[in-house]
Amino acid sequence: MQGKIIDGKAIADDILKKLKKELKEYKTNNNPIPKLVVIQVGEDPASTIYVNKKHKACEEIGIDSEIKRFPETISYSDFLKEIGKLNKDDSVNGILVQMPLPEHLNHKQVFETIAVEKDVDGFHPFNHGKNLLGKKGIAPATPKGIMTLLESTGVTLEGKNAVVVGRSNIVGKPIALMLINEGCTVSVCNSKTKNLKMFTKEADILVVAVGKCNIITEDMVKKGAIIIDVGMNRNKEGKLCGDVDFENVKKVASWITPVPKGVGPMTIASLMENTIEACKQQGKCTCSK
Numbered sequence: 001m002q003g004k005i006i007d008g009k010a011i012a013d014d015i016l017k018k019l020k021k022e023l024k025e026y027k028t029n030n031n032p033i034p035k036l037v038v039i040q041v042g043e044d045p046a047s048t049i050y051v052n053k054k055h056k057a058c059e060e061i062g063i064d065s066e067i068k069r070f071p072e073t074i075s076y077s078d079f080l081k082e083i084g085k086l087n088k089d090d091s092v093n094g095i096l097v098q099m100p101l102p103e104h105l106n107h108k109q110v111f112e113t114i115a116v117e118k119d120v121d122g123f124h125p126f127n128h129g130k131n132l133l134g135k136k137g138i139a140p141a142t143p144k145g146i147m148t149l150l151e152s153t154g155v156t157l158e159g160k161n162a163v164v165v166g167r168s169n170i171v172g173k174p175i176a177l178m179l180i181n182e183g184c185t186v187s188v189c190n191s192k193t194k195n196l197k198m199f200t201k202e203a204d205i206l207v208v209a210v211g212k213c214n215i216i217t218e219d220m221v222k223k224g225a226i227i228i229d230v231g232m233n234r235n236k237e238g239k240l241c242g243d244v245d246f247e248n249v250k251k252v253a254s255w256i257t258p259v260p261k262g263v264g265p266m267t268i269a270s271l272m273e274n275t276i277e278a279c280k281q282q283g284k285c286t287c288s289k
């Protein structure tokens with residue numbers, strides 16, 4: 001068996017093309033264009049790459065985009081004030097804080113400070129709550145992208161055993177909820193899980209969001225499983241790699257995402273969708289996807 005590749009890059013490009021067309025039509029009617037502000041604190045090189053990619057995607061499809069960079073020394077209160085200003089700014093439809101943040105900027109409260117309707121990353125407790133209840137809202141970008149990738153396989157999710165490895169608030173937990181909402185039977189594993197293989201081996205759908213190169217090997221995967229590799233890591237040689245031993249797991253999987261060009265591009269495409277959705281929900285954009 002040789003697993004088929006879920007081409008995240010191609011699927012994301014297709015979404016971006018559609019969004020660009022929609023926005024072009026929308027613009028010709030003299031409507032205000034959606035605006036996204038991405039906030040970066042410090043100069044982490046990986047964060048700079050992600051922030052620039054988001055900015056480039058905005059430029060490509062016609063979303064107005066601004067990057068606000070603050071020094072790592074910014075105080076917590078000044079940082080919240082900056083978010084407050086953006087919350088009040090009517091020209092801004094979406095606000096995204098690039099992770100990771102320095103220790104002194106309390107993560108949870110930062111997400112709660114962003115106005116719910118501008119929370120295009122979908123990390124505000126209100127938006128997490130909507131996801132929990134299976135209601136339409138602004139969904140966290142990476143899990144939303146993963147759901148699109150799963151949909152692209154044409155495989156029915158209902159009734160499948162899904163295993164999520166990782167329980168972060170931005171990937172593991174929200175994707176687990178989305179899969180529950182689709183009728184999957186879901187197990188969520190973490191660093192304390194005893195006998196990880198016992199769980200992964202039962203998975204028809206395996207989503208891995210850990211952050212460790214090759215933590216999932218061929219012997220841990222059920223024959224014919226769908227594998228979604230969220231991990232973005234550097235191996236000892238400095239090469240980008242996922243959490244899954246791609247070359248070997250591919251031999252037993254039915255579908256598998258590569259790293260790069262799997263989940264990564266979908267996160268950006270979902271963010272663009274969310275920004276337009278946020279703009280629509282604010283009554284400032286009538287374009288449809």
Ligand code: NAP
Nearest residue numbers: 142166167168171190191209210211230231232263264267
């Ligand atoms: P995170 O917050 O560090 O969470 C990692 C999770 O993995 C934790 O829940 C941790 O368990 C669990 N874990 C660690 N070691 C484990 C083990 N040996 N067995 C089972 N579970 C284990 O990471 P994250 O933010 O979710 O990101 C995960 C990975 O995805 C990273 O590589 C990140 O760069 C990547 N990522 C990619 C995208 C994209 O767009 N492609 C987006 C977001 C994240 P505990 O909770 O017990 O510590």
